[in-house]
Amino acid sequence: MDRVGEIVRVSGTLVVGRGIPDIKIGEVVEVGEEGLIGEVIRIIEDTFAAQVYEPTSGLKVGDPIRGTGKKLVAELGPGLIKNIFDGVGRPLDDLIRASGPFIGRGIKAYTLPRDIKWSFRPLVKEGDYVSGGDIIGEVPESSTIIHKIMVPHGVSGKILEVGEGEFRVTDVIAKVELDDGGVKELNMIQEWPVREPRPIAPGGRLPLKTPLITGQRVIDVFFPVAKGGAACIPGGFGTGKTITLHQLAKWSDADVVVYIGCGERGNEMAEVLQDFPELVDPKTGKPLMERTVLIANTSNMPVSAREASVYIGITIAEYYRDMGYDVSLMADSTSRWAEAIREISGRLGEMPVERGFPAYLPDKIAEFYERAGRVKVLGRPDREGSVTIVGAVSPPGGDFNEPVTIHTLRFTGVFWALDADLAYSRHFPAINWLKSYSLYAKEILGGFIGSFSMYKEELLNWWKSVDKDFPRYREDAMNILSSAAEVESIARIIGEKSLPDDQRLLLLTSELIKEGFLRQNAFDEVDTYSEPEKSALLLKLIIDFHYNVEKLIRKKVPIDRVLELPVVSKIKRVKFDPRRVEAIKELADEAKSSLQRLASEYRVEVEV
Amino acid sequence: MSLDIRDIYGVVHKGVREVRGSILVLEPIPNVLYDEVVLVRAPDGIDRMGRVLEVSNQYIIVQVFGEESGLETATAVRFTGSTFEIPVSDDALGRMFNGRFEPIDGMGPIVSRERRDINGSPINPRARIHPNNFIQTGISAIDGMLSLIRGQKLPIFSESGLPHNRVAAQIARQATVLGEEEEFAIVFAAMGLKNDEARFFIESFRESGAIERSVVVLNLADDPAIERLVTPRIALTIAEYLAFDLGYHVLTILTDMTNYCEALREVSAAREEVPGRGGYPGYMYSDLATIYERAGIVRGRPGSLTQMPILTMPGGDKRHPIPDLTGYITEGQIILSKELDSRGIYPPINVLPSLSRLMRSGVGPGKTREDHKDVSDQLYDAYSRGLKARDLARIVGEMGLSDRERLFLRFADIFERKFINQGEYENRTIEETLDLAWEVLSTLPEEELVRVKDEILEKYYYRAKPVS
Structure with a gap:
């Protein structure tokens, strides 16, 4: 039963076909003599429209279009980690083998390598009853990831046989006697339709308990994201979206990282591929590549494949979540994904609503971010896993008042607002501390940030374990920064010199926080990663200094004398000290003693 | 490629139903390829090149490059059966062409067996080498704070009246890679450039001797606007061949990208597409990416392709769609400032909003200097x-x-x-x-x-x- 129709229209990546009566939405089609991959997105009477994931030049009316009967699926199994795929899941290395350094057309390639033999260790035995999601064995996939082989969803029965030893992904590793009496042979490959979320245990959505430690101070301390949460990082070009995402991919304490380069620069992917194998994961001491899956559909690769790349990525992330891992997914940039949706919608002649985007854009965004979460996984043994999503947004003109940013903010709990002015003065990460927020309140609780925020409180508890006074330091720092912003606007009119000393102290402290704490150079060997203890001590150093100076000022010690102290410029620079925490502790003592000396010079009694 | 409609075999079709500016809507005929090149002869006897934008069983849409006036429904269209290809060869060095790759220096056309589709193919990200060779331009603002790296795409955002041409010519004149003798081959593509501006560049190349290693592709202000859609692609196709087949280090200057984008908008409007910001089509980002992303260094191939596009920001507004979308694709930007210029500072580079994203990989100990x-x-x-x-x-x-x-x-x-x-x-x-x-x-x-x-x-x- 060959289901072959013919092309009736070609317009860019959109191809309209006719002559397959039982075609379904979401079905993958092979277009033209070369069999270009496409996906059916509309059915109109006897014709159907497909978005094609490869360049369509040279197609003509009357060319064949073949229904495959399959949806767009991700091939899941050992061999994903350390690999890099295009937007439809083809390994880029295979594309090089087929067509050289420039990508050709109509190349077919399996996602998972077929030649590698994996060492499979069974965890069930003959006679065990298994069902979808149960772990039947494991293989070491990389030096840090043990890949759990799970029973595919929809399969349940009794284990008849289970192997042990070296297997290719296509080899049979177990036989299951199904409930209906049939026998199912299992190998290590699972396929899952990328547009459907993978199932979780009934009622398995869990509250978000632990922060994702990223080693970036402004994120970890000021605007943290929870494991299983979702964050949005919008910013105009040059504000550092990509570098921030690279930093998160490098240093966040997830088990597995899925990085999607969606419609972005080719050289940036080349950089990731060059750096990651050399960088060491602070948690495991192994190369970062050992836990990373990369998906690259750069801006000059076919537009419609951008759309697919995001779904392939999240499906892979869910698959590792189902093994019980904490997965974080970075998508750079979701705006390009939204633009791909807009372009296809335009070619279909749909009614545009906002800036040319179709009315269903918010639904698409919501569906994507809702696939984040911390869950109880379906299947035995009991396990929990999480998917954290960090989505970059590229708003036109850097103006956040545009559909993709607005709708993304509605469905994410953390907002890291990148600021062009900060970027121009090379303050990175250019996350604006006054505009950004972190909450995990549902949309309806949006107005009650403090009181209803789920993970704020959890986070406080976590920080308390680092330093019991810590939450107070964070609050103080935020308050000082926002008061200083007001003082600055006055200073802009009357000049800093005319301000009273207590206000000039606010300016000093806010400068210390910005320069010594918030600003973090991603390319500095020492400061690229700031462990929680260092972050905490650094902020404590600055806030303690602030209150001690305040005491002196009350006793009429002029602030100009404080500004002259060498310790002030040392506080700004101690973050670069390779002795890390030790250096900060020393400096804290030095700060105290120099203030003490200043106090005695003015013969004032203060306790610092 | 000088083409004469009589020299090319192919189906001749006279069923033009509608003429919409540079767009022709034709009655459908079989075997027309999407993206195929066509030759269009209007009753005025002038041959124009065109391209198939859409095929269906109801109509065929053709985009005409070249003179619009004179097009009418009595126009004949010949389908060539192939996509837009040009012959590539290092014979193009030292030569000058118009925006359709026809020689304008009085010498014959390029003859080569090697033909390339002007759209190129995307470089596999896996096959890219991350650029890390510092290019010394001799300009302190750029070398010190916005270093240009071989294989980078670094545009100049300028405004009318600012000396962007002089800056670009100075870079073309002075660019060298530290420790290497070899000089850059220059591919220069002009889109809608004024005659005197084009002459300035050519004179400058001649003066420094760079003209011998330059390929000049010129679409001038009085040349057909729609032709500007193919001019940069022709230039980049030659540049890619020089870089990735013949091993040259190529510096490509594309100016003025604003004129290119306006041609793109014109076509989009003629097709009655849903307009995006500023009337520019929603796919302008992807379209620009297929130009800018052709810069780079490819594993296993000698040579490199560095791009320096120049664009004039309409109204001096960096948030205008053209500079905005460009900045999202390119690896930084060099922004010229009216204020510095009016104070007599040359080059009037405003370093604060300018940026070179690849700088950090090309500078520092062992590359430039540790500090x-x-x-x-x-x-x-x-x-x-x-x-x-x-x-x-x-x-x-x-x-x-x-x-x-x-x-x-x-x-x-x-x-x-x-x-x-x-x-x-x-x-x-x-x-x-x-x-x-x-x-x-x-x-x-x-x-x-x-x-x-x-x-x-x-x-x-x-x-x-x-x-x-």
Whole structure:
């Protein structure tokens, strides 16, 4: 039963076909003599429209279009980690083998390598009853990831046989006697339709308990994201979206990282591929590549494949979540994904609503971010896993008042607002501390940030374990920064010199926080990663200094004398000290003693 | 490729149903390929090139490059059966072509067996080598703070009336890679450039001798606007061949991308597509990416392709769709400022909003000098403080500033005068640029240099001779 129709229209990546009566939405089609991959997105009477994931030049009316009967699926199994795929899941290395350094057309390639033999260790035995999601064995996939082989969803029965030893992904590793009496042979490959979320245990959505430690101070301390949460990082070009995402991919304490380069620069992917194998994961001491899956559909690769790349990525992330891992997914940039949706919608002649985007854009965004979460996984043994999503947004003109940013903010709990002015003065990460927020309140609780925020409180508890006074330091720092912003606007009119000393102290402290704490150079060997203890001590150093100076000022010690102290410029620079925490502790003592000396010079009694 | 409709075999079709500016809507006929090149002959006897934009069983849409006036429904269209290809060869070096790749220097067309589709194919990201070779342009603002790297795409965002052409010509004249003798081959593509601007570039190439290693593709202001859609692609196809087949290091200058984008908008409007911001089509980002992303270095292939597109920002607005979408694709931007220009500073590069994303991989110990990154960071920091002080001084007067603010104000002036400002024929080495930076920085006290590491500070700060 060959289901072959013919092309009736070609317009860019959109191809309209006719002559397959039982075609379904979401079905993958092979277009033209070369069999270009496409996906059916509309059915109109006897014709159907497909978005094609490869360049369509040279197609003509009357060319064949073949229904495959399959949806767009991700091939899941050992061999994903350390690999890099295009937007439809083809390994880029295979594309090089087929067509050289420039990508050709109509190349077919399996996602998972077929030649590698994996060492499979069974965890069930003959006679065990298994069902979808149960772990039947494991293989070491990389030096840090043990890949759990799970029973595919929809399969349940009794284990008849289970192997042990070296297997290719296509080899049979177990036989299951199904409930209906049939026998199912299992190998290590699972396929899952990328547009459907993978199932979780009934009622398995869990509250978000632990922060994702990223080693970036402004994120970890000021605007943290929870494991299983979702964050949005919008910013105009040059504000550092990509570098921030690279930093998160490098240093966040997830088990597995899925990085999607969606419609972005080719050289940036080349950089990731060059750096990651050399960088060491602070948690495991192994190369970062050992836990990373990369998906690259750069801006000059076919537009419609951008759309697919995001779904392939999240499906892979869910698959590792189902093994019980904490997965974080970075998508750079979701705006390009939204633009791909807009372009296809335009070619279909749909009614545009906002800036040319179709009315269903918010639904698409919501569906994507809702696939984040911390869950109880379906299947035995009991396990929990999480998917954290960090989505970059590229708003036109850097103006956040545009559909993709607005709708993304509605469905994410953390907002890291990148600021062009900060970027121009090379303050990175250019996350604006006054505009950004972190909450995990549902949309309806949006107005009650403090009181209803789920993970704020959890986070406080976590920080308390680092330093019991810590939450107070964070609050103080935020308050000082926002008061200083007001003082600055006055200073802009009357000049800093005319301000009273207590206000000039606010300016000093806010400068210390910005320069010594918030600003973090991603390319500095020492400061690229700031462990929680260092972050905490650094902020404590600055806030303690602030209150001690305040005491002196009350006793009429002029602030100009404080500004002259060498310790002030040392506080700004101690973050670069390779002795890390030790250096900060020393400096804290030095700060105290120099203030003490200043106090005695003015013969004032203060306790610092 | 000079084409004559009589020389090409193929189906001739006379069923033009509608003429919409440069767009023809034809009755459907079989075997027409999407993206196929066509030849269009109107009753005026002039042959024009065109391309199939859409095929269906109801109609065929053809885009005509070339003169619009004279098109009518009695026009004949010949389908060539192939996509837009040009012959490629290093014979193109030293030659000059129009925007359709027809020679305009009086010599014959390029003959080669090697033909390439002008759309190219995307470079597999896995096959890219991350660029890391510093290009010395001899311009301090660029070398010191916005380093150009071989294989990078770094545009100049300018405005009408600013000397972007002189800056681009200076870069083309002076660009060298440290420690390498070989000079860049230059591929120069003009889209809608004024005659005198084009002449300026050609003269400048001639003067420096670069013309022998240059390919010039010119679509001038009075040439057909729609042709501008193929001009940069033709130039990049030659550039890719020179770089990735023949091993040249190629510097491609594309100017003015604003004219290109306007041609794109014209076609989109004629097709009655849903307009995006500013009337530009929603796919402009992807379209521009297929031009800019052709820069790079490819594993296993010699040579490199560096791009320097130039665009004039309409209304001087960086958030206009053309600079905005460009900035999202390119690896940074060099922004020229009217204010600096009016104060007589050349090159009038406003370094604060400018950026080179690849700088950090091409500078530092073993590449330029160990202090390069710190110096650059510190200059940015101090200059932005200086500009803040300058703003403040406009309100409260210089006397109202604190001592510290006055210090930075003075720094900003010296920085602009000594470091940014230089002669159009002044070619500074990177050593000279960095030493100059220290001279300028030495006007600040040590404790203000918070972005420089202690060991660097010790080594260079006290060595610098103070600026008079």
